Amino acid sequence: MRICLDAGHGGKDLGVSVNGVYEKDITLKICKYARFIAKKNGFECFMTREKDESLVNIDRALYANRNNCDIFVSIHCNSFVNELARGTETWSYPCSDEGEKLSHHIQGELIKSTSLFNRGCKKARFSVLNKTEMPAVLTEVAFLSNPQEAKLLVSSDFLWEVASSIVRGCCNYFKTEFKEIVSSEFLGEEERNLVLEFQKFLNSQCIYDESGYPLREDGILGQRTLSVLQKFEKILLKE
Numbered sequence: 001m002r003i004c005l006d007a008g009h010g011g012k013d014l015g016v017s018v019n020g021v022y023e024k025d026i027t028l029k030i031c032k033y034a035r036f037i038a039k040k041n042g043f044e045c046f047m048t049r050e051k052d053e054s055l056v057n058i059d060r061a062l063y064a065n066r067n068n069c070d071i072f073v074s075i076h077c078n079s080f081v082n083e084l085a086r087g088t089e090t091w092s093y094p095c096s097d098e099g100e101k102l103s104h105h106i107q108g109e110l111i112k113s114t115s116l117f118n119r120g121c122k123k124a125r126f127s128v129l130n131k132t133e134m135p136a137v138l139t140e141v142a143f144l145s146n147p148q149e150a151k152l153l154v155s156s157d158f159l160w161e162v163a164s165s166i167v168r169g170c171c172n173y174f175k176t177e178f179k180e181i182v183s184s185e186f187l188g189e190e191e192r193n194l195v196l197e198f199q200k201f202l203n204s205q206c207i208y209d210e211s212g213y214p215l216r217e218d219g220i221l222g223q224r225t226l227s228v229l230q231k232f233e234k235i236l237l238k239e
């Protein structure tokens with residue numbers, strides 16, 4: 001099964017912005033978590049964006065069509081002038097029975113795990129729902145304009161819970177079993193990638209170990225990598 005994950009907004013389009021917290025960053029984080037969890041659950045994953053970039057809404061839909069995705073899930077955060085507005089809602093396209101079915105699965109799992117106020121499943125002709133050729137939903141996870149919910153939206157644990165619920169909803173929709181994934185697995189992978197980037201960088205700069213050997217590019221922060229990093233630090237500080 002192929003899922004297209006769509007992180008709302010990006011680049012110059014910040015989405016909702018409250019006290020320096022941007023919707024575009026929250027949506028991307030949820031999508032990256034969801035991709036990790038979904039892959040571990042046997043899904044093939046596509047993301048309309050993987051970094052902070054501007055995208056036209058129609059291109060998001062066309063990307064999913066081009067990759068023959070089976071479902072499309074767009075992630076957003078809500079806002080309203082009244083900061084008391086709260087809760088979760090999930091949208092699908094009018095007349096799309098499958099889209100509606102998917103929205104109920106995702107909305108249901110989100111409410112179950114986050115216990116946020118249930119605003120229900122709704123219908124709208126959003127362009128990402130209109131131009132996609134597969135069941136498509138748009139989830140407004142919570143209100144960034146609500147101080148209590150904004151606090152949740154900056155918590156990695158909460159976003160992991162949200163991502164898990166979204167994937168659980170997708171599994172329910174396809175009638176497949178959901179396997180719980182712990183967040184430390186993802187963070188471990190993120191850290192390894194960072195170490196790997198450093199190892200590649202140090203080798204590319206010919207900054208080698210005591211014996212003049214390049215580092216093994218394995219993403220493991222061992223003694224050799226640490227000592228070369230210290231050498232690099234000294235070069236930076238011109239000691």
Ligand SMILES: [Zn+2]
Nearest residue numbers: 008015076077
């Ligand atoms: Zn949005």
